[in-house]
Amino acid sequence: MEKQQQSRWYALxxxxxxxxKVYTQLKEMGIEVYLPLRRELRQWSDRKKWIEVPVISSYVFVNIIPRQYRDVFNANGVVAYVSHKGQAVPIPDHEIEAMRRTVENQFNFSVEAECLRKGEKVTISSGPLKGIEGEVEEVQGSKKLYIRISHIGYMLVLNMDEVIKQTNE
Known part of the structure; x- marks a missing residue:
């Protein structure tokens, strides 16, 4: 099978x-879909409650083959593929894996719009994020790892001192 016929990740x-709702509908259609969620404590007037919210608002990620390209629009709530010059832009597998491992290991992270200057590229050599590539930048004495999610203009930002502490616990 040619590389073009294999499934690829895209941001919707x-x-x-x-x-x-989009996640549930796509899953029911048999499409591989990833919606990174995190728990947040929300305050209402009468109570506090833990809820799961999307890591990146208004985005879900699908792993599809070319013939499934139009099928995603059968899910109510899908607006468009993230695209460049009218073509959906694939997200590299390693970026989806980096996001998945960051979220599943419950590391503390923030999500920031991509407007940071480029730093040194690194690959983590040990711990739960072993093999993940990112960029390290010295910011007020703390090391940060930036996991870029291509073409949507966001990145996950991890404080490496906290990652090392959580890993050693």
Whole structure:
């Protein structure tokens, strides 16, 4: 099978607050879909409650083969593929894996719009993120790892001192 016929990851832009519904519909259609979620404590007037919210608002990620390209639009809430010059832009597998491992290992991280200057490229050599590539930058005495999610303009930012501490616990 040629590389072009293999499945590839793409970012889908969804309507606001429709990520979970889109995720469920795509899964029911048999499409491999990834919606990174994190737990947040929300305050209401009468109570506090832990809820799961998308790591990156208005985005879900699908791993599809070319013939499934149009099928995703059967899910109510899908707006468009993240594209460049009218073509959907594939997300490299290693970026999806880096995001998945960061979220699943429950590391503390923030999500920032990509507007940071480029730093030294590194590959983590040990611990739960072994093999993950990123960029390290010295910021006020702390080391940060930036995991770029191509073409959507976001990155996960991990404080490496906290990652090392969590890994050693």
């Amino acid at each position: 832009y969804t309507r606001s607050r429709a990520e979970k």
